[in-house]
Amino acid sequence: MKYKLGEKKGMRVAYGETLVKLGKEFPNLVVLDADLSGSTKTSMFAKVFPDRFFNVGVAEQNMMGMAAGLARMGKLVFASTFAMFATGRAWEQIRNSIAYPNLNVKIVATHSGITVGEDGATHQMTEDMAIMRCIPNMRVISPTDYYETKSVIEWCARNEGPVYVRMPRRDTETVFASEEDAKFQFGKGRILEEGSDVTIVATGEMVPEAIKALELLKQEGIDAQLISMATIKPIDEDMIVNSTNDLIVSVEDHNIIGGLGSAIGEIIADHGLNKRLLRLGIRDVFGISGSATDLLRYYRLDGESIYRRVVEELRG
Amino acid sequence: MSTTPSIKNTDLEELERIAKRIRYNIVKMIGLAKSGHPGGSLSATDIIVALYFKIMNHDPKNPDKKDRDIFVLSKGHACPALYAVLAELGYFDKEELWKLRKVGALLQGHPSISIPGVEASTGSLGQGFSVAVGMALGCKLDKLNNTVYVLLGDGECQEGQVWEAAMAAHHYKLDNLIGFIDRNKLQIDGCTEDVMSLGDLKEKFKAFGWDVFEIDGHNFQEIIETVNTAKSLKNGKPKMIIANTVKGKGISFMEDKVEFHGKAPSEEELERALKELSEDI
Numbered sequence: 001m002k003y004k005l006g007e008k009k010g011m012r013v014a015y016g017e018t019l020v021k022l023g024k025e026f027p028n029l030v031v032l033d034a035d036l037s038g039s040t041k042t043s044m045f046a047k048v049f050p051d052r053f054f055n056v057g058v059a060e061q062n063m064m065g066m067a068a069g070l071a072r073m074g075k076l077v078f079a080s081t082f083a084m085f086a087t088g089r090a091w092e093q094i095r096n097s098i099a100y101p102n103l104n105v106k107i108v109a110t111h112s113g114i115t116v117g118e119d120g121a122t123h124q125m126t127e128d129m130a131i132m133r134c135i136p137n138m139r140v141i142s143p144t145d146y147y148e149t150k151s152v153i154e155w156c157a158r159n160e161g162p163v164y165v166r167m168p169r170r171d172t173e174t175v176f177a178s179e180e181d182a183k184f185q186f187g188k189g190r191i192l193e194e195g196s197d198v199t200i201v202a203t204g205e206m207v208p209e210a211i212k213a214l215e216l217l218k219q220e221g222i223d224a225q226l227i228s229m230a231t232i233k234p235i236d237e238d239m240i241v242n243s244t245n246d247l248i249v250s251v252e253d254h255n256i257i258g259g260l261g262s263a264i265g266e267i268i269a270d271h272g273l274n275k276r277l278l279r280l281g282i283r284d285v286f287g288i289s290g291s292a293t294d295l296l297r298y299y300r301l302d303g304e305s306i307y308r309r310v311v312e313e314l315r316g
Numbered sequence: 317m318s319t320t321p322s323i324k325n326t327d328l329e330e331l332e333r334i335a336k337r338i339r340y341n342i343v344k345m346i347g348l349a350k351s352g353h354p355g356g357s358l359s360a361t362d363i364i365v366a367l368y369f370k371i372m373n374h375d376p377k378n379p380d381k382k383d384r385d386i387f388v389l390s391k392g393h394a395c396p397a398l399y400a401v402l403a404e405l406g407y408f409d410k411e412e413l414w415k416l417r418k419v420g421a422l423l424q425g426h427p428s429i430s431i432p433g434v435e436a437s438t439g440s441l442g443q444g445f446s447v448a449v450g451m452a453l454g455c456k457l458d459k460l461n462n463t464v465y466v467l468l469g470d471g472e473c474q475e476g477q478v479w480e481a482a483m484a485a486h487h488y489k490l491d492n493l494i495g496f497i498d499r500n501k502l503q504i505d506g507c508t509e510d511v512m513s514l515g516d517l518k519e520k521f522k523a524f525g526w527d528v529f530e531i532d533g534h535n536f537q538e539i540i541e542t543v544n545t546a547k548s549l550k551n552g553k554p555k556m557i558i559a560n561t562v563k564g565k566g567i568s569f570m571e572d573k574v575e576f577h578g579k580a581p582s583e584e585e586l587e588r589a590l591k592e593l594s595e596d597i
Contacts, residue, residue: 030457054453054488062446062480069450072429072436073458092440093477097447101429101437 003192005208006174009146011167012110016041018153019078023049026157032067032079034060039169040080040110060085064093064107071103076157082116083109083125083166087132099137099162106156112142112166113253114282114299115205115292124287125166130258132164133233139163139186140233142204142252142260145175147182148230155184166204168253170292173208175228189236195225198310199243202251203229203260209296210251212303217310224310232260240267249278249310253301256281278313280306323540327370331536334404335365339566340593341400341413347586349417352425353393355576359500359533359561360394360467366539367465368401376406379433385462386451388436390444391469391498392426393578398434399423407433442475444468445495449485452493452554460492463547467496471503474512479524482554486525489552494543495526497556498533500563502574521556533559567592 023029023045030052037043037055046053056063060081067079080086086109087094098105109128116124132140141156141163143149149167156163175192176182189201193214202210207228217224225245229235240248248268250261261279268275282299296302300309338361346352364387368374372385389398396416403410408422408431415421422431426439435451438444448466455462472478485493497517505511514520521528527549531538539559546555563577564570567589570581581589 052457056480056484057487059480059484061442061477062449062484065443065446065477065481066450066453066484068436069447069452070454071450072447073451073454075454075457093443093446096437096440097443 003175003211005211006177008171008173010171011143011146011149012041012169014146014149015108015110015153015167016044018150019045020048022154022157023052026076028074029076029078029157030054030070032056032063032077034058034063034081034085036081039082040108042078042080060090061093064090065097067105068097068101068103071105077105078108079105080108080110082123083112083128084123087128087164088125091131095135099135102137102161104160104162106163106165108153108165110167111169113168113205114287114295115168115170115253117169117292117295118289120289121286126253126255126282126287127258128166129232129252129254129260130262133258133263137162138233139231141165141231143167143230144204144207144228145172145182147174147176147179148184150179151182151184152230155186159186168205170205172205175207175211184230187231187234187236189239190228190230191225192228193224193226195223197223197245198247198249198314199225199227199245200249200251200310201227201229201260201264203232204253206251206253206301209301209303209306213306213310216304216307220311222311222314229260232263235263235267237267240264241271241273246274247276247278247313249280249313251301251306252281254281256283278309280309323537328536331365331369334369335362336566336593338365338397338400338404340590341403342396343567343581343586343589343593345396345400345413345416346580347583348414350580351417352396352580353578354396354570354581355502355563355573356391356469356498356500357394357397358565358567358570359563360391360498361397361565362534362536363467363496363498363539363559364397364401366536368405370540371543372465373462376433379407383460383462386435386464388438388444388448388451388464388466389427390438390448390466391441391472392439392444394498395427398427402433441469441472442477445478445481448493449481449490452485452490453488455492456488456490462492464493465496466493467498470497470499470501470508470514470517471511473497473514473517482521482524482526485554490554491550491552493554494546495554495556497558498561499558500561502563502572502577504577506574517558525553526556527551527553528556528558530558530560533561534565
């Protein structure tokens, strides 16, 4: 296998580091946060560029509106908080104040998905990709690892218009060897491994789990193709259409309704593809408290569970 | 166009004439569209006319010029007033007014930045206020000497976001932000104090750290003088002007009538309204 899992590193740390780098290059870059800068790592930017950092307090709706106003005045705006509050609390502000006028605001949310862990259901955002994906003008990106996050944030700064980026709280294994190796291509899936028995499409923090599953499948004699799908919208339609396997398995730390699995299902339906789709994710339930590792096992989203479910599906 | 501190009587008479023409066009465009919000457009007319014809530094030929004053209509449903003013000033062809709310028309049912002269896409209440706060902050960052104006409805102040924005404007010391509340005391479902009492808006904004003024929102002299005073106070505090107004102002049978919040006049009502307004315009 071309890609080997590396040490665990935080995507949100990559975000903070990249903001600092970009802050030097873009004098019009400003960062907003809603009292979670320590957690989202925008605090790293705040330390270097205190005059261009605005902590708006626990007021996400106003943050999105202010982001829109600043963007209208020519600023390159990054607005951050947890995925729950960014997309849930302030959904309509994102839709009407940012996306409708197509303003240059990058909403970068941390603490996505079930792996938020101990804080439980009220903080585990498993609907964000669904509710961001259905907003016109909005692009949705779920980076794979630390290195790709850096490349994604760079891409955000260099491309006009609204973007939603989600990343988890926990540190995850790196998939790529360097930022260069991870060079993000917007709208393109990435084939990490070729295989002729099944196609596994994973996004974000689920990619390392899928890689673990692939190792186990290989031992079982099952040859899986693995696609890392960082851009959720616009999704890489061609890659799904051109995959030659009959079974596609989507893996996401998100409700199986509305996210990656749904997006793939739409492609299968639109093109009348003769493929089966197994959607792995959170099966339309609210989360519970627990450690990230225990929760992944509980919701059958860890490498070993993914492996077992693929085997069950292939062999019955 | 730039601010002139002294106001001549001839100027005030001219503003009255313009406002009447604007009201004529508001009622006509809503009547032709058979849809829209006449009540709140008419109550806000004089404020918007004063801003665009007397107070603000802006240029219809160069709508994006960097140091322009900015106006955000947070109560976006009053856009017929804004559209009529922008058309009068040449931001776009006046003929567009008669296509309001029609498929393929430039003029959308609520303000959109796709329309020349419109600074923010608004209409979902509370949101334009936050956008204006962000704009005022952006102007401060760029060390501009301009002013950002934002017009809110009184019913709009029931939105929680309004108070988030009010807090932020004070926190960031945005003395380049001047707000107006179109205090016409009515909202779709009835009197503001019956639906959800706003209480003492003056004290509320004061408590949020704003300089607050209260005026007659149909008196051009008061509007202009109060803005001049507000602009001169470079004290790090945002300014709120509570403008007491009459919903449906200028058309006898619409004045203070809640049913004309979001209802277009019938053909017969339109004829009556236009007749009332057509003298000396």
